[in-house]
Amino acid sequence: MSGPNTNFDPVRVAALEPEALEEAVSTALAAAAAAAGLDELKAARSAHQGDRSPLALANREIGALPPSAKAEAGKRVGAARARVAEAFATRQSELEMERDARILVEEAVDVTLPTGRRPLGRRHPIELMATRITDIFVGMGWEIAEGPEIEAEWFNFDALNFDEDHPARQMQDTFYVAAPDEVVAHGQAASSHDGGHHDWPSSGLVLRTHTSPVQARALLERGVPLYVACPGRVFRTDDLDATHMPAFHQVEGLAIDEGLTMAHLKGTLDRLASEIFGEGTTTRLRPAYFPFTEPSAEMDLRCFLCHGTNPDCRACKGMGWIEWGGCGMVNHNVLRACGIDPERYSGFAFGMGIDRALMFRTGVSDMRDMIEGDVRFNAQFGMEI
Numbered sequence: 309m310s311g312p313n314t315n316f317d318p319v320r321v322a323a324l325e326p327e328a329l330e331e332a333v334s335t336a337l338a339a340a341a342a343a344a345g346l347d348e349l350k351a352a353r354s355a356h357q358g359d360r361s362p363l364a365l366a367n368r369e370i371g372a373l374p375p376s377a378k379a380e381a382g383k384r385v386g387a388a389r390a391r392v393a394e395a396f397a398t399r400q401s402e403l404e405m406e407r408d409a410r411i412l413v414e415e416a417v418d419v420t421l422p423t424g425r426r427p428l429g430r431r432h433p434i435e436l437m438a439t440r441i442t443d444i445f446v447g448m449g450w451e452i453a454e455g456p457e458i459e460a461e462w463f464n465f466d467a468l469n470f471d472e473d474h475p476a477r478q479m480q481d482t483f484y485v486a487a488p489d490e491v492v493a494h495g496q497a498a499s500s501h502d503g504g505h506h507d508w509p510s511s512g513l514v515l516r517t518h519t520s521p522v523q524a525r526a527l528l529e530r531g532v533p534l535y536v537a538c539p540g541r542v543f544r545t546d547d548l549d550a551t552h553m554p555a556f557h558q559v560e561g562l563a564i565d566e567g568l569t570m571a572h573l574k575g576t577l578d579r580l581a582s583e584i585f586g587e588g589t590t591t592r593l594r595p596a597y598f599p600f601t602e603p604s605a606e607m608d609l610r611c612f613l614c615h616g617t618n619p620d621c622r623a624c625k626g627m628g629w630i631e632w633g634g635c636g637m638v639n640h641n642v643l644r645a646c647g648i649d650p651e652r653y654s655g656f657a658f659g660m661g662i663d664r665a666l667m668f669r670t671g672v673s674d675m676r677d678m679i680e681g682d683v684r685f686n687a688q689f690g691m692e693i
């Protein structure tokens with residue numbers, strides 16, 4: 309910037325001459341028009357509108373003019389700068405529109421093209437249900453135990469107080485794997501730790517018909533007090549239809565401690581029912597017979613959908629109750645077979661179908677859908693971890 313003009317006529321300052329201003333404007337307009345892209349425009353703008361541009365310098369010269377000349381010079385410079393600013397703004401929006409149009413073309417997505425998407429795997433709904441149920445037991449402080457699917461007949465029947473001639477032992481119900489003499493000959497006995505004082509090693513082998521044998525295994529392995537849940541696959545010689553499968557899933561519960569009564573059983577079942585089927589779901593016990601419990605009961609579930617109010621209910625078929633499994637107070641003979649003193653310890657046990665629980669909860673009406681392995685079926689149950 310020049311210093312104050314005191315000894316010459318300051319009106320004629322070169323940078324403020326109309327010709328000079330016109331020249332600066334036309335160079336700036338040409339630069340704006342020539343900018344082929346937004347980056348170029350930015351560079352041109354800083355050359356022609358920036359602090360060191362001829363017009364900015366001219367503007368600064370005004371300050372050194374005598375007051376009488378300031379207004380006129382200010383108008384001229386202002387008009388020149390406005391023209392330049394407008395030219396840059398116009399070019400800016402032209403270039404932005406060009407860019408947007410280009411992006412629309414370049415980045416267009418053909419949503420009809422086939423994708424390389426691979427669907428995520430899912431856990432099987434029965435497995436999900438089993439995990440959900442065992443989680444509930446763990447939440448109550450119970451342990452989880454598992455036993456072999458090929459089971460010693462002794463664990464599956466004898467230890468559970470089944471008579472020699474109990475109908476469940478019939479070939480029609482049970483898949484027999486090996487007779488006692490074959491087991492001895494081939495050393496195939498199911499494994500266990502019972503101190504060797506039982507005759508299971510010489511018993512035959514079956515595909516376990518229920519998860520109850522894990523009761524005896526857990527008692528022998530872990531001793532008392534015992535709170536244990538045993539989920540697993542079981543086998544019966546049933547034909548496959550909508551409501552029967554030769555291989556299905558159960559979860560067994562066993563609690564042995566001092567002073568346990570049927571009230572503890574009922575309370576535990578109600579808690580489980582609420583956790584699995586929704587708060588407030590209760591159970592009902594009906595007298596029944598199982599060799600390994602005395603007294604024994606069938607347990608029903610209050611229909612968690614209609615609570616007994618809908619004659620067309622899909623879950624309870626209008627009955628108001630859903631059959632859920634068996635239960636009872638552990639028979640003294642079972643305790644004795646496992647070396648537990650029934651005078652000191654008592655307990656309860658229950659067993660229910662996992663597949664059935666899944667059917668009630670989800671409205672699956674044909675069990676075969678659950679085992680056919682069609683991923684479209686499994687995928688509907690989502691993914692829980």
Ligand code: DAH
Nearest residue numbers: 518601634635636657658659
């Ligand atoms: N094991 C029985 C079954 O498969 C179910 C059962 C009934 C289990 C009573 C139990 C029980 O623990 O106490 O039909």
